[in-house]
Amino acid sequence: MMTANEIRDSFKKFFESKGHTIVPSAPMVIKDDPTLMFTNAGMNQWKDIILGTREPEPRRRADTQKCLRVSGKHNDLEEVGHDTYHHTMFEMLGNWSFGDYFKEGAIDYAWEYLVDVLKLNPADLYVTVFEGSEEEGLKRDDEAASYWAKHVPADHIINGNKHDNFW
DSSP states (O other): OOOHHHHHHHHHHHHHHTTOEEOOOOOSBOSSOTTOSBOOSTTGGGHHHHTTSSOOOSSEEEEEEEEEOSSSTTOGGGTTTTSSSOOSEEEEEEEEESSSOOHHHHHHHHHHIIIIISOOOGGGOOEEEEOOBGGGTBOOOHHHHHHHTTTSOGGGEEEEOTTTSOO
8 A cells, every 4th residue: 555655756756757847736825816715726826827828838747736625616615524535635636738638648647647556456447527518518528438448448437417527
């Protein structure tokens, strides 16, 4: 069994070996963004890149972002103590590609890390894909499902709705 420190280190080493620049965790208290009080997701520090106001160099990055969720869409505070996985503070491992690889690369990297590095049993792994939204005219993400199908049997690919499979 691996410790949290060993998992964190193996994640960063894996993605560094794939050409990602390892970046430090952003502060949990946001200083220059009046729309956020706390860092509540790994993507917060990339907001200006996502909005197109800053060039994404380097294009491949990986980090372990400390996050705090106490309000907003992902208000884990109400869920703390009801299960074993909702916490107000957590660390989010993230690999980021800005205009480089996309779904297929991300899926292949995730699989390689989980199976080859962490040594998880492939038979125990299930994945989700966006099921679509008829009322919004959005189709199921068959592209992602086809990439996952290279790694897992069809009955291990689960449809997830907008609420549960947003990312």
